[in-house]
Amino acid sequence: MLIIFIPSILLVILSFFKINRTLMAGVSSLIIVPAIYIFLHPFVNEYFLVDKLNSFVLLISSIVGVGVSLSMISLPDRLNLNEEAIKRFYRFFGIFWFGLIISILANNMGIFWIGLEFATLSTVYMIKVKDSLTAHKEAWKYLTVGAIAISLVLFGIILMYASAKGVLGENAMNFYALANSADKINSFLFEIGFTISVTGFFIKMGFFPMNLWLADIERASIYPVAALFSGILESAIMLGFFRLSKIEMLVNASHLVTFSYIYAIFTLFMVSFLIYRTKDFVTTFALSGIEHMVLITIFWVSGGYFAALLHLAAHAFLKPALFLSSSMLEQKRRYSFKGALKGYKNKLVPLLISLLLLGIISIPPSPMFFSEIFGFKAMLDVAQDSDYFLVMIFAIFIIMILLSIIFYKFITIYQEALYDGKDEPKKVYKSEIAMLLLFTISLLALILPQVFDYIEGIIK
Amino acid sequence: MIDVLIGFYIATLITELFTTRLYRLLGWYALNSLFLGLIAIYMGAQIGDNAMIISGTITIIIKFMLIPYVLKYIATKFKIPRNINPNLKVHYSTIIVPVILVFTYYLVNPIIHNMAYNANYVALSISSLFLAMLLIIEHKNIAPKIVGFLSIENALFLLAISATKGMPMLVELGIFVDLLMLIVIVNILFKHQGDF
Secondary structure, three states, rough: OOOHHHHHHHHHHHHOOOHHHHHHHHHHHOOOHHHHHHOOOOOOOEEEEOOOOHHHHHHHHHHHHHHHHHHHHHHHHHHOOOOHHHHHHHHHHHHHHHHHHHHEEOOOOHHHHHHHHHHHHHHHHHHHOOOOOOHHHHHHHHHHHHHHHHHHHHHHHHHHHHHHHHHHHHHHHHHHHHHHHOOOOOOHHHHHHHHHHHHHHHHHHOOOHHHHHHHHHHHHHHHHHHHHHHHHHHHHHHHHHHHHHHHHHHHHHHHHHHHHHHHHHHHHHHHHHHHHHOOOHHHHHHHHHHHHHHHHHHHOOOOOOHHHHHHHHHHHHHHHHHHHHHHHHHOOOOOOOOOOOOOOOOOOHHHHHHHHHHOOOOOOOOOHHHHHHHHHHHHHHHHHHHHHHHHHHHHHHHHHHHHHHHHHHHHHHHHHHHHHOOOOOOOOOHHHHHHHHHHHHHHHHHHHHHHHHHHHHHOO | OOOHHHHHHHHHHHHHHHOOHHHHHHHHHHHHHHHHHHHHHHHHHHOHHHHHHHHHHHHHHHHHHHHHHHHHHHHOOOOOOEOOOOOHHHHHHHHHHHHHHHHHHOOHHHHHHHHOOOOHHHHHHHHHHHHHHHHHOOOHHHHHHHHHHHHHHHHHHHHHHHHHHOHHHHHHHHHHHHHHHHHHHHHHHHOOOOOO
């Protein structure tokens, strides 16, 4: 078990010595080794349980980690980061990964929370790697709002634990034990706790009413931090939502569907119009991340597990790739889309970024195209089985209209980046091309029939 | 006895809301944590739960002694302003605090009806959660906001010991470790705040 923490501990130790960027990226990429090991060798003990769901999330998170490490080879040159800043980034990246493994593999709500809090606190300092007043302010903002969100999660966990302690004793903290005894627990107390915890998760992911909170932070921090948020931290939070909502489905499925749909529509309404008005790549991608988390949430609660997990994996690869590509797109002008895809000597770069940019709005053969087809089918199935058929159809209709606004904006951005503006020469580093290739290959792997079969088998 | 301790616990938290000096705020937070630790020890002794007694003792060591001392050290080292006037005027706070205390009872009435034990303590811990949130909202300075977050954590600890008769020991130890990590992060953030 302890072997899985070795790369992150190694990363923290090495960050105290003089560093070689390539060596550090190599060591950092070692995080994938234990993830593959766990994927192939599941284990269970008192506090941790490796099943298909969390080993899958850990594997995709570690691939994102490798992509981020690759981009860190050249990023300091782009942003003029000094050695001390790079050291601090890797030190806190090691701690972040340590907390994340605990959180993802936990079969205990309390330990899940501890890991998540650990990961959250370590990202606070990563935001401030770039030495600017905005980054400093956003780091404090993240600490304050993030701490309140995570406190709400703990508040809910205490109530859920209280709802089942009389029946299960200390096992009431255990996800699987709670699911197995869902009919015996105090359903009212559990639902209150669930609602509060999930609200905490949603705030952390930038759902209504905190839509701009995360976007501002991602804009102020360096690109890899935004990539870690969208590709890894959000996946871990979503995993917590998956675990708890599976129990809530057994307690009261209709409450879960109603709560999630209402929250999702409010969030999507805000986000779609905010995306429509954005003026830079990072804010657009950050807000789009919220949109995708909303879709994953409603696919999951509608019973479209395959769609939700495929969407989660596709988003985990697409969004960090786009955030990291922003360092190339924004090298001439930060607040302009025009001409961002022009001026590259290596024609592979604009091609790959274009594929990613179109992939995020589900243009085939993006995995998101398939996940949305299956997801909307699941939503229609829920509507058919519901007593409120017309209301559900209306909700789905609203969601599709809001998504079409986002689709339109992304197409406009793509066209402006490709056809408008000046053809100014832009610099691309080898490590950035390697990062783009890694994410593109990972995305293509997701549409293999064998991978489809695997994801379908995660939740039967 | 627990009623008396919880009374003091709430009283110190309310005093935090009216304090305008940073070191005094840290002092009131320390006292708040001391009463919380004593509540855990007393409750643990009553039900014969050694884990709760240990948690109470660790609370006193970390939150009563260590954290206020470290925060005071950080405040002195980085010359953090000691004058922390709340944005909310005192006469408004005087109205809001009792309103929170009374209406929380109505708000959480359905929850406390579902509690098998310590229903009143649960209501009080949720009130203290709202009061701690008020502490965060009413201040512009970052130092009282941190104390507000630590007070939220105290309220959640009280909720955990009253609603569930204590969480598993490992989870509680993990929460203490997270708190220490928070203090480390706060220290580093102040240390590297740059020249702006």
